[in-house]
Amino acid sequence: MTQTNLKNSVGVVSPQRAHFPEPLYLESGEVLDGFELIYETYGELSADGSNAVLVCHALSGNHHAAGFHSESDTKPGWWDTVIGPGKPIDTNRFFVVCPNNIGGCDGSTGPSSLCEATGEPWGSHFPQVTVADWVETQKRLAEHLNIQHWAAVIGGSLGGMQALEWSVRYPDWVSHCVAIAAAPGLTAQNIAFNEIARQAIFSDPEWHDGNYLEADSNPAQGMALARMVGHLTYMSADKMTDRFGRELRQGSFDPQDDEEPVFQVESYLRYQGSQFVSRFDANTYVLMTRALDRFDLSARGQGDLTEALRDASAEFLIISFSSDWRFAPSRSQEMANALLSAEKRVTYSDIESDAGHDAFLLDDANYLALFSAWMGRVAT
């Protein structure tokens, strides 16, 4: 943490834990006998509890959305560009809650936690959870924190799907809903990318049918490969050309040279893959991608998205990024149009950006200005 980082930062934060002993009835029909959530909060909850904002994380995110974990920490939370004093989710105004979802691997109950019944890690036996299940757990966390209403529920990508689900599942709870680089459901192409990632994991001999922890192992190669595929789809072709071109990281095309040529982009993807392995659990990756695949907001309206949104009472902000091909602008437009048809209050903008899907995490002047401007209407 440096002085420059501290500017507009929530500063040093500590995660908290909450245990929920009541059983959780999952959409799959399975029951989780209680669960634990790790979460962070930023800002102060007002006396009447009217300024609470829920931030939902995406596929590989967690509860650490903003600030630093220690004075020497150099890497801020995943959405530090957006959350902090004077930022779009202004911690001078809002009390921000961000949990790690169940099924995750950063402290909330998930495949790498111990199953009380067996005394072993859950591994592949952890039940498949859904976006709706996450909403249920987030609601319990709200009640635990004495929150009865969200001034706003906000998320990007898979997090945006949770925000949308909140708006129709508990309309009375949500007065503002922000879904950024999200979609009402994945396309076949999008599911296909997730399936390739899963197959990469499954084909690793260290996978052990998902029970690698018991085998004291880790499907690291499969995970790295899964992440490489995923990461590639979060970037735009133009941005990759800009950043890597055909530059070599090492070696050359000279036949005299003993060193094999390695492109910058190869080296970058390998690095991303290996970094991910050290911080993420393979079962969680499989579970999260399946939750993504299975989310279908229109199902609530028997396939009719407008019908599905009928009950929502929130005002919506929908944002897409022009070069995002994983969650293309057309999917956000579909969402915005369904909201218009359902006669909801909605603002939609497609932000010009070459950063691909990852743009929602990055510092883009128009994006942050629009986000800040819109949040001004969220009464606290």
Place this chain on the structure above:
Amino acid sequence: MMQRGDIDTIVSWVPEGGKVLDLGCGDGELLHRLQAEKRVEGLGVDIDPANIIAAVSKGLCVVQQDMEDGLLNFEGSRFDAVIIAYSLQVLERPHAVLERIVSIGNEAIVTFPNFGHWRSRLSLLLSGRMPKTKALPYSWFDTPNIHFCTVADFETLCKDLNIVVVERRMSSRAGLLAQLWPNLFAKSASYRITRR
């Protein structure tokens, strides 16, 4: 914008509490006024990011899209008024947009600068060059205003498109003259139109 003369007319025409679509809403000044004075349920459409940010800052709902892409997403909607204020002349196919707006709105309100105004005519006649005014200061080659028309042109187009003029109001310092000979004396023209 407030000197333009069409804004007060638009505000007076929009029904109290109505559902309003403002195409090319700009920074949202008009919609903001309509919300304050007529308590309308307003939605703005614009393509410029800076305009969208400005309009959103005023608490408005805005959708970023090109109004010339068919407005197909408003197919099922029914607006009490669809407004095109001073942006008809920037459209590539103004006739196509006019046809659309009378189909998605019970009524459309269209305002534009009158290119038939005597100053424009005189300027072209005397200088032999495309007129520039304080309100429209562009040169012919860089102007966003690619489809100027006169009051007479607009009314002919409405007739051709089977669009009915419900009411028109001319704005000018020339007062009575603009009412009598609008094509010559109106600086800007405001129309309430609907589908036959």
